[in-house]
Amino acid sequence: MTAQGKYNPAAVESRWQKFWEDNKTFKSVEDQDREKYYVLEMFPYPSGRIHMGHVRNYSITDLVARYKMMRGFNVLHPMGWDAFGMPAENAAIQRGVHPATFTYENIDYMKKQLKAMGFSYDWERELATCDPEYYRWEQWLFLKMYEGGLAYQKKSFVNWCDECQTVLANEQVIAGRCWRCDREVVPREINGWFFKITEFAEDLLDYLEKLPGWPERVLTMQKNWIGKSYGARIEFPLAEGDGSIPVFTTRQDTVFGATFMVLAPEHPLTIELSRGTSQEKEVDGFVERMLKTDRIKRSSEDYEKEGVFVGAYCKNPFTGHEMPVFAANFALMEYGTGAVMAVPAHDQRDFEFAKKYGLPIIVVISPESSNLSADEMTEAYVEDGVLVNSGAFNGMNNRAAMDAIIDDLEKKHLGNRTVNYRLRDWGISRQRYWGAPIPIVYCDRCGVVPVPPEQLPVLLPLDVTVTGEGGSPLVSHEPFVKTTCPSCAGPARRETDTMDTFVESSWYYARYSCPDYDGGMVDGKRVDYWLPVDQYIGGIEHAILHLLYSRFYSRVMERFGLVKYREPFTRLLTQGMVIKDGAKMSKSKGNVIDPDDMIKKYGADTTRLFMLFASPPEKELEWSDQGIDGSFRFLNRLWRIIVDNMDVIKKGKGFPGDGSAITQRGVDLRRKTHQTVKKVTEDIEERFHFNTAIAAVMELLNEMYAFVGQGKDVGPADAAVFRDAGMKAVLLLSPAVPHIAEELWGVLGQKPSIVTVPWPVWDEELAKSDEITIVVQVNGKVRGRLSVGADASDEEIRERAISDEKVTGYITGKEIKNVIVVPKKLVNIVVIQ
């Protein structure tokens, strides 16, 4: 090995990257005799270049992967591409590049970047979701879901993004705006395909408690998103005719105070009830206006309550009172039944609406100690209390009344106890080109016909021109659209919607177990060995979207007997963003740090080290030019402490190390070495605190410098200690900075690859110091420090503390009330002042 000179990252890194590639160091093979560990990062969209967020994510994941390899696990650590999506189409529109060309060129470039970072991927398992061999199985599962009633088509009001010219799922609307382009979302009525995620709402919620390895934050977000609430479904009969209006309420205790009915503008009854009444025109105008209003305006809380009488009445089933039916902007079609029983006395929204339109307010819950008067109220009373104006329920506490009223409802067949979820079915139709075609055919004679599985994949045609005008180019692509009906062989049209790209990312982690398998979606034997993912790492921005969809998809796959697990990700780490000057890096701010530049300037190891050291993984990481300088300096220090002290290291080699000739400074360094091994292991294993793990090795290096700084004329026993410290430092850092670690491992005379070397162990006895420092406090204030033997008894420590000269000044002449001895740590002498 020729490494005597300066640390040269470029040379070191390319050498070892080639070595790993040539030796297939990271190829993973199923081995039933070995315990597996599946570690995964969220795969990237091939946008063109890797950014610092990726680098941070993958540096963390790679550390875990390499650490687990050294711990003897059979590690699966794959990489692939979330390759369908809009940016490819935008590139086609703006630059005339075909989405496929754009995508595959980006994959090539980004793959080079990832290789230059030295990540330990098994590249033989690489997959791209735009590959027909991948999406054919997604289409196959779609057919199973269709057959099993988990995929269905319906006409409904959906979230439409004009910018992206497509429908969005609820999860993809962030504060009323498109998750991708930030355009305000508008309602639009469209016929589209849905996945029945609501069928699993209860199970998805239940299992959140069985995911102890997930961050609390993500669990809470998912729980809120699913939004389970307990209440009642109540039928309000129409005043005229036979029909009724069902509502969902969580406040059935207030039902006697329901004085009017509110429908969502999109509710079918809104238009229906107004037909033939004098309100017809006004209702039409109102509904039309509401449907044009974007979601932000409609859903903002300070937006004024507004509505229109639809010209009909229903009856309160408990009081028999007639209730006028209104359509109003604040009623949401997508929650409950789209109809609200309005109780103005006890709901703030209903109150405001009633005041505006002069509707009656009836108090039905009274505070324990005072009386409410409907005329004098300035806001709704939403607290607990006692029922009044509520017939047989008068005098009952309202919490108790909730159950009693449901019982009564059920007895009278007016309604029933029910739970409602906020979660909606997942709309997966996208009116876009660059996605997986939905395998459905429309036949004039047979209607909706699924493509037979043996005809899969339905290939996305590549001979199209994407112009960005007139919707998806598939619609006008005759050879694609025109087909024959699989059922009657007559003329038929293909579905031109493609699937939401979140469908691909909902199962890619399972496909990594067997990316080459052509006998089905997953190879049972291999998927059973590798799955579930033991540790998943990615950004918090997917807390709901991708992570909820994946949990749904694993349930679907489980139901069809494809996999045996229910939860796909046992442990989840959500790493924080990389920011600069307190803000997210973005092209428009011009504050983007390019990983390529960092590799060129410092090398991959320095870049990785900084990502791991600057902040604990789940927190934001503030980019610092000086910080990365510091990481580079540290690796140079690591380099030099080995390379510049080869004389000492050689002297220590082969020394049996019976400890007889070891000096005090040798003992100290040996202790520090063992303490460092312990600290680093525990920080990685138990806490994922890589920053403190690296800090511990920095401390060890500082001691090593101090050791040789006292002169290199050391005996063989001390030299052996120094050599051991160097080897341990290299091993401990190797998951973080693998290239320099491999190189120095060679310098130390060892054989590659360092990932095959067992993780170092520490000796608890050697890690213990024989002298410990005891802090002496008087009345809680530090007044002195004692150095005592590690095995000193509490009594001995107590005596020495009381007689310590620094302490006596504070206690002489005062009555000692109490002496607290915390073993091996501290003595607190309590005196009366």
Place this chain on the structure above:
RNA sequence: GCGAGAGUGGCGGAAUUGGUAGACGCGCUGGACUUAGGAUCCAGUGGAUCCUUCCGUGGGGGUUCAAAUCCCCCCUCUCGCACCA
């Protein structure tokens, strides 16, 4: 508004179970080496100070021998949800 999390030197951050607040790194100051240093090494670095003591983990109270850590109130920031009936 509801829910979750956070607030520690000039900066990033440590303090794992209530027990030495500020590990480690950056920056800064001084020194050594040097033609030179933006290299390297060494030392110092929370604040105040009558120089041996006081103050100090967003603010105020409390529990405790002992609180960054536990409890109560308040302030600020970040994130999520946001007319969810």
